[in-house]
Amino acid sequence: MTKKPILFDHDGSVDDFLSLVLLLTMPNTHLLGVSITPADCYAENALETTKKILYMANRTHTEVSVGRFHGVNAFPPAWRAKPKILNALPELIGVEVGADPYQCKDSKDLLSVKIRASEAPVTILMTGPCSNLVQALQADESLVSNISQVIWMGGAFEVDGNVATYNHNGTAEWNVFWDPLAAQELLNYELDLLFVPLNATNDVPVSLHFLKQLAKHSDHKWAHLAGQFWATTLDTIPAYEYTYFMWDVLATSYLQIPDAFEVKTREITIDAIGPSAGRTYYQEGSGKWAKVATKVNKEVFYDYLIQAFTSLS
Ligand code: AGV
Ligand code: CA
Numbered sequence: 001m002t003k004k005p006i007l008f009d010h011d012g013s014v015d016d017f018l019s020l021v022l023l024l025t026m027p028n029t030h031l032l033g034v035s036i037t038p039a040d041c042y043a044e045n046a047l048e049t050t051k052k053i054l055y056m057a058n059r060t061h062t063e064v065s066v067g068r069f070h071g072v073n074a075f076p077p078a079w080r081a082k083p084k085i086l087n088a089l090p091e092l093i094g095v096e097v098g099a100d101p102y103q104c105k106d107s108k109d110l111l112s113v114k115i116r117a118s119e120a121p122v123t124i125l126m127t128g129p130c131s132n133l134v135q136a137l138q139a140d141e142s143l144v145s146n147i148s149q150v151i152w153m154g155g156a157f158e159v160d161g162n163v164a165t166y167n168h169n170g171t172a173e174w175n176v177f178w179d180p181l182a183a184q185e186l187l188n189y190e191l192d193l194l195f196v197p198l199n200a201t202n203d204v205p206v207s208l209h210f211l212k213q214l215a216k217h218s219d220h221k222w223a224h225l226a227g228q229f230w231a232t233t234l235d236t237i238p239a240y241e242y243t244y245f246m247w248d249v250l251a252t253s254y255l256q257i258p259d260a261f262e263v264k265t266r267e268i269t270i271d272a273i274g275p276s277a278g279r280t281y282y283q284e285g286s287g288k289w290a291k292v293a294t295k296v297n298k299e300v301f302y303d304y305l306i307q308a309f310t311s312l313s
Contacts, residue, residue, distance in 0.1 A: 020050065
């Protein structure tokens with residue numbers, strides 16, 4: 001069987017890195033490259049963590065890129081600094097990798113080179129803002145024909161958003177809010193686009209119960225590392241919210257357990273400016289067609305995680 005080619009664009013929060021590990025556990029996928037968006041991270045630190053994980057998995061040949069574009073609504077600095085802690089964990093601190101963002105391609109270029117070069121249409125998984133992909137498409141719209149699906153952790157449809165900041169009414173999810181113009185633009189392309197929004201991720205917090213289950217498997221290298229990574233999320237900043245969710249990890253799981261999701265096909269719209277910038281909503285009759293994952297079977301999902309993190313040596 002030929003493996004499914006995947007491009008992974010992430011933005012360096014804890015669940016973005018765990019999504020990377022999860023991708024490495026998937027037997028029927030071929031990871032063509034990893035592009036970083038400097039959104040919920042500082043590029044240097046996120047590049048370092050990405051390369052350390054690839055090194056630990058013997059996947060140093062996987063090309064990594066760093067986006068040069070910065071969105072209009074910056075993430076809070078305390079969130080962006082998180083990979084500094086990850087890189088200092090005992091498993092990672094001794095792994096020496098070069099991590100100079102300017103030695104890497106720009107992420108929009110890595111995406112277009114890899115999409116163009118792939119023999120089979122590529123699945124694109126995005127767990128940060130969508131700016132890199134939109135910029136690649138703006139430069140060459142013909143890339144669309146070699147993209148089989150875009151899976152994006154983003155949005156909040158008819159549920160509260162998670163942006164709490166000045167001049168905003170709280171309706172947006174952060175990955176959309178960082179660059180709402182790009183998000184609005186993404187809808188204009190003829191893509192098979194699946195949103196994995198807060199509607200589905202709200203049901204799957206990072207819970208102590210799950211971390212206890214996972215810790216029973218700490219003799220597995222990746223289960224151990226995942227437990228350490230998730231433990232750093234339990235102090236999520238109260239000014240915003242008290243809970244860190246499985247956001248990106250849930251979106252990534254869709255590749256392996258699609259039947260655990262409830263998916264609706266709807267016409268949607270995204271606000272690009274004003275107090276609702278980044279808001280995603282259904283708009284029958286005048287929106288753009290896209291798929292929205294509205295629910296997940298929690299038990300299947302958490303069981304899958306335990307199985308996946310104990311499957312890679
Ligand atoms: O909105 C969810 C997205 C996901 O891609 N990110 C975190 C995940 O990687 C932004 C975000 C929302 N709340 C956060 C976030 C928090 N409390 N800490 C860090 N990032
Ligand atoms: Ca993310």
